[in-house]
Amino acid sequence: MRVSIFSTYYWPEESGNAPYVTGLAEHLASLGHVVCVATGYPHYPAWRAQGMSFWTNEEHNGVKVHRRMHYVPRRQSAVSRAAYEGSLALSGLTTILSNWRPDLVVAVMPTLASGFLAAAAATVARCRLGVIFQDLQGLGAKQSGIRGGERVARLVSSSESWVARRADVVGIVAEGFRAHLLAGGVNPSGIHRIRNWSNFTTPTDSIAETRARFGWREDEFICLHAGNLGQKQGLANVVDAAARVPDARVRVVLAGDGNERPHLERRVRDRGVTNVHFIGMQPMGGPCEAMCRAADLLLINQRPAVMDMSLPSKLTTYLPAGRPVLAAVNDASETAREIRASGAGWVVPPGDPHALADVIMSLADRVHELDEAGRAGARYAKDHLSRDVSLREIEAILAA
Numbered sequence: 358m359r360v361s362i363f364s365t366y367y368w369p370e371e372s373g374n375a376p377y378v379t380g381l382a383e384h385l386a387s388l389g390h391v392v393c394v395a396t397g398y399p400h401y402p403a404w405r406a407q408g409m410s411f412w413t414n415e416e417h418n419g420v421k422v423h424r425r426m427h428y429v430p431r432r433q434s435a436v437s438r439a440a441y442e443g444s445l446a447l448s449g450l451t452t453i454l455s456n457w458r459p460d461l462v463v464a465v466m467p468t469l470a471s472g473f474l475a476a477a478a479a480t481v482a483r484c485r486l487g488v489i490f491q492d493l494q495g496l497g498a499k500q501s502g503i504r505g506g507e508r509v510a511r512l513v514s515s516s517e518s519w520v521a522r523r524a525d526v527v528g529i530v531a532e533g534f535r536a537h538l539l540a541g542g543v544n545p546s547g548i549h550r551i552r553n554w555s556n557f558t559t560p561t562d563s564i565a566e567t568r569a570r571f572g573w574r575e576d577e578f579i580c581l582h583a584g585n586l587g588q589k590q591g592l593a594n595v596v597d598a599a600a601r602v603p604d605a606r607v608r609v610v611l612a613g614d615g616n617e618r619p620h621l622e623r624r625v626r627d628r629g630v631t632n633v634h635f636i637g638m639q640p641m642g643g644p645c646e647a648m649c650r651a652a653d654l655l656l657i658n659q660r661p662a663v664m665d666m667s668l669p670s671k672l673t674t675y676l677p678a679g680r681p682v683l684a685a686v687n688d689a690s691e692t693a694r695e696i697r698a699s700g701a702g703w704v705v706p707p708g709d710p711h712a713l714a715d716v717i718m719s720l721a722d723r724v725h726e727l728d729e730a731g732r733a734g735a736r737y738a739k740d741h742l743s744r745d746v747s748l749r750e751i752e753a754i755l756a757a
Contacts, residue, residue, distance in 0.1 A: 359390070360391065362462075367396040372402045381748065381751060393452075462478045463488070464489070488520060488521055489551070490530065495517050521543045526549065530668055535550075555744065557738070560646050567648060573608065595611070595658050597710035602717055610652070653721075668691045683720070700730065701731070702734070
């Protein structure tokens, strides 16, 4: 087949859904399909564009990649997000107006621009349309705390449903998405649960070598958050919890980048918190995995309102690392359901720094329980987060 994939995020980005879009495109190309990806320039999670020009056409691992210039907001708000989406849609029109005529079009959402462009491309080419929801952006606008988000959440949700109703097949990475799409009038028989896989690369460095590289003492209890430092994560809660931990052995590490990092650094300075440390984003393929494996406790933190909008991609790195997970998330969220299903750790109320601090302190001396939860997460990742299984499932859905 000739396959067009529309996605705002793609290689060389290593966070969020970019690795899964890249993996899918390269897998289809390896099977002999001709695959073309229409995407933006790398900018996530730092929200700073890399190497942007008016357009770039390249080939990477057998996939034709077409990038078009777009706006990248430095601060997130409803207005800046609308400008971002609009620029992606306008620049992406050039890929639809080319002579390329696919047999199948796939949209990976977010963003809305990817959905609209894919629907238009499928209409022009008179071919089938598939949509994969990695996040529900309408719920995200409502739940993630973006300024002015609630005012546009209903419109965005309606737009997502409009795209999904036009698709021949809809893939969802979290079961909680289903009810929202059904409420939007999407055909239930066309909705399929798919799983993001683990990209975990077994580190070559030992745990002792990794801890020494980061300056973590052997007697320290390292609580690590790795990934995006954005509004959805609500990491001020983690900083406030760290300030309430009197145990000098406990160090909280925020590893990554995002538009909230400057505010978090300022909060640490202003409050005089001495046990929170920042390090940059560690690349996948060894360094990030080694960092996660060397930590004592892996953290997930979300705003209390976040429930069904997404499933954190960091879980596919956390679980195979074999370390326990502590999630300060809504008990009814997709993240909480996945933690309970895996047996990999504990769920505490979000937005409650006292509760988070209490659990961190109580876990610092429960080595046996920590190891047991870590082993459970690794088993779950092996049984349920296989790259080959996930890709074969998506391939079968798209082929049908």
